Amino acid sequence: MSDPAQSPRTADVFVEESAPPGRETPLVEEFGALGFTVRARALPARRPIEQLAWAVLVVLPLQAFLTALGGKAGEDAHHGLRSAVRRVLRRGSGAGPSVEPLAAQDDAATAPTPTTASTVVLQDPATGIQIILGPHLDDTAYRALRALDLTRITQGPVRYDTAEARWLSDVDEATSP
Numbered sequence: 633m634s635d636p637a638q639s640p641r642t643a644d645v646f647v648e649e650s651a652p653p654g655r656e657t658p659l660v661e662e663f664g665a666l667g668f669t670v671r672a673r674a675l676p677a678r679r680p681i682e683q684l685a686w687a688v689l690v691v692l693p694l695q696a697f698l699t700a701l702g703g704k705a706g707e708d709a710h711h712g713l714r715s716a717v718r719r720v721l722r723r724g725s726g727a728g729p730s731v732e733p734l735a736a737q738d739d740a741a742t743a744p745t746p747t748t749a750s751t752v753v754l755q756d757p758a759t760g761i762q763i764i765l766g767p768h769l770d771d772t773a774y775r776a777l778r779a780l781d782l783t784r785i786t787q788g789p790v791r792y793d794t795a796e797a798r799w800l801s802d803v804d805e806a807t808s809p
Contacts, residue, residue, distance in 0.1 A: 641667060641668045641669065641692070641693065641696050641697075641700070642668060642669045642670070642671065642692065643663045643668040643669070643670045643671070643690055643691070643692035643697075644670075644671050644673060644690070644691045644692070645659055645660055645663070645670060645671070645672045645673070645688060645689075645690050646673050646674075646675055646688065646689040646690075646691070647672065647673075647674055647675070647687075647688050648674070648675050649674040649675055649676055651674075651687075655687070655688070655720060656672045656688055656720065658715070658716035658717075658719040658720050659688060659690060659716050659717070659720055659752065660672055661716070662712050662713055662715075662716040663690070663692070663697075665712065666697065666700040666701060667700055668692060668696075668697070668700070686751050686752065686753045687720060687721055687750060687751060687752060688720055688752045688753070689752075689753045689755060690752065690753065690754050690755070691755050691756075691757050692754065692755075692756070692757070693756060693757065693758070694754060694755075694756040694759075694761060694763065694782055695756075695782055697754065698777070698778065698780055698782065701713065701777070701778050702778045702779065710771065710774030710775055710777065710778055711771070711774075713765075713774060713777075714769065714771065714774045717752045717765045717766075717767065717769070718767050720752055721750055721751075721752065721766070721767045750766060750767060751764050751765060751766045752765040752766075753765070753789070755788075756782075760788065761782070761785055761787070761788040761789075761790060761801075762788040762789040762790065763777070763780075763788070763789070763790045763791075763799070764789050764790065764791045764792075769792055772797060773792040773794075773799075776792070776797070776798060776799055777792075777799060780799050785801050786801070786803075787801055787803040788801055788803070789801070789802075
């Protein structure tokens, strides 16, 4: 088995099968610009009780993503991601790349769900830690994301706390002394 640290940086972008065509396009482009090989995939239709709590799930190595985001030149790094998240969460995205159907046995599709339906979730495949990105996040939140220290996080989801102006895991906060 190959060492994941030496394998190419990949990101799987999951959208609901019923999502408007091209909904994932802004994120596919943004992660591609950050040096990731991106694969967009559709999740099969769900029954109402099984509705997903996120608009788009991106499964990628979070540390590599944060490093790439922090290394991207100047302010355009967080502006590009913020813009992509907002465009994805808007209704009626334009056409874009086709989405590959998801095999029923794919484990990434069984990821735990975050708190609201109007979010983009970044999930690390190795740790399961999730970062919740919503349309309400401002430039301060995205600047702080670039500097997020994942070594402080043991469990997700991780969300931006506007009152404290920092990214945090409610689970870690509740269990720390």
